Amino acid sequence: xxxxxxxxxxxxxxxxxxxxxxxxxxxxxxxxxxxxxxxxxxxxxxxxxxxxxxxxxxxxxxxxxxxxxxxxxxxxxxxxxxxxxxxxxxxxxxxxxxxxxxxxxxxxxxxxxxxxxxxxxxxxxxxxxxxxxxxxxxxxxxxxxxxxxxxxxxxxxxxxxxxxxxxxxxxxxxxxxxxxxxxxxxxxxxxxxxxxxxxxxxxxxxxxxxxxxxxxxxxxxxxxxxxxxxxxxxxxxxxxxxxxxxxxxxxxxxxxxxxxxxxxxxxxxxxxxxxxxxxxxxxxxxxxxxxxxxxxxxxxxxxxxxxxxxxxxxxxxxxxxxx
Ligand SMILES: Nc1ncnc2c1ncn2[C@@H]1O[C@H](COP(=O)(O)OP(=O)(O)O)[C@@H](O)[C@H]1O
Ligand SMILES: [Mg+2]
Ligand SMILES: [Zn+2]
Numbered sequence: 645x646x647x648x649x650x651x652x653x654x655x656x657x658x659x660x661x662x663x664x665x666x667x668x669x670x671x672x673x674x675x676x677x678x679x680x681x682x683x684x685x686x687x688x689x690x691x692x693x694x695x696x697x698x699x700x701x702x703x704x705x706x707x708x709x710x711x712x713x714x715x716x717x718x719x720x721x722x723x724x725x726x727x728x729x730x731x732x733x734x735x736x737x738x739x740x741x742x743x744x745x746x747x748x749x750x751x752x753x754x755x756x757x758x759x760x761x762x763x764x765x766x767x768x769x770x771x772x773x774x775x776x777x778x779x780x781x782x783x784x785x786x787x788x789x790x791x792x793x794x795x796x797x798x799x800x801x802x803x804x805x806x807x808x809x810x811x812x813x814x815x816x817x818x819x820x821x822x823x824x825x826x827x828x829x830x831x832x833x834x835x836x837x838x839x840x841x842x843x844x845x846x847x848x849x850x851x852x853x854x855x856x857x858x859x860x861x862x863x864x865x866x867x868x869x870x871x872x873x874x875x876x877x878x879x880x881x882x883x884x885x886x887x888x889x890x891x892x893x894x895x896x897x898x899x900x901x902x903x904x905x906x907x908x909x910x911x912x913x914x915x916x917x918x919x920x921x922x923x924x925x926x927x928x929x930x931x932x933x934x935x936x937x938x939x940x941x942x943x944x945x946x947x948x949x950x951x952x953x954x955x956x957x958x959x960x961x962x963x964x965x966x967x
Pocket of ligand 3: 649650652653659661662663
């Protein structure tokens with residue numbers, strides 16, 4: 645017995661029944677797949693253009709036939725996205741699926757942040773993979789409108805900026821200004837969570853609006869949450885909070901700006917979030933460190949991955965609240 649491959653609840657083999665409902669509409673799906681990443685790659689190559697998903701990492705679609713997950717097959721609606729581990733130039737690269745699974749699950753289980761449903765699975769050859777159920781489809785498989793913030797804010801690539809426009813053409817304040825009041829509160833909590841879990845990749849393409857049942861465009865469930873510090877040496881935060889703290893300018897002075905909890909609360913104030921709510925958010929995350937560290941221990945990370953993940957949480961908690 646290990647922990648649930650969905651929610652990480654203790655003493656479960658494979659997926660617990662709550663996760664079977666959420667991920668697979670109650671079917672008993674094994675976390676051991678019968679195909680390999682190569683099978684997906686080969687089929688993606690054989691398919692017409694357009695059968696690809698945006699984003700930087702390789703990833704593919706997977707369908708389900710009753711209790712069997714299948715490599716992409718045009719006859720079966722592909723309700724899932726699967727990501728293999730990162731390429732071997734990255735440190736702890738085999739841990740990347742467990743890292744994303746842990747970070748997504750911690751956001752949801754400890755902080756009640758709405759996240760894409762996900763699980764950790766194994767290819768036939770034993771390699772780990774991250775599986776997520778598509779939130780841009782309803783139960784019948786019909787497409788729901790989704791728009792990432794590159795599109796919402798009309799961000800355009802500069803010449804030779806190598807994709808950096810996703811990070812530096814707008815700020816989190818610009819994103820927050822496009823959200824309704826309830827989503828603005830959710831957004832502040834997501835940003836604090838990302839900071840504490842070392843996510844340096846929450847750029848404009850990793851934030852989206854999703855069409856609700858009533859046709860409103862609301863902040864989508866979170867996706868692509870992970871502690872990027874396990875694999876690469878990047879900045880503590882993907883984008884600037886405010887216009888007046890341009891990182892580029894600070895780089896000229898050879899020092900980067902270190903955000904504190906007060907900065908996140910300031911963003912909340914600018915978005916007109918009530919003080920009482922902001923104080924609650926501060927209190928909640930300040931008190932959460934031990935629970936976060938314990939949650940890391942429940943994950944499918946290697947021992948080295950767990951140690952590094954916890955170091956990052958300890959350090960970022962200290963930076964945010966005590967320095
Ligand atoms: N569960 C999901 N449901 C629907 N769309 C998703 C889901 N997860 C990711 N996506 C979409 O796929 C894109 C790529 O996925 P992401 O996890 O961000 O991969 P990458 O690590 O390559 O950036 C995202 O920008 C988002 O638009
Ligand atoms: Mg992404
Ligand atoms: Zn579970």
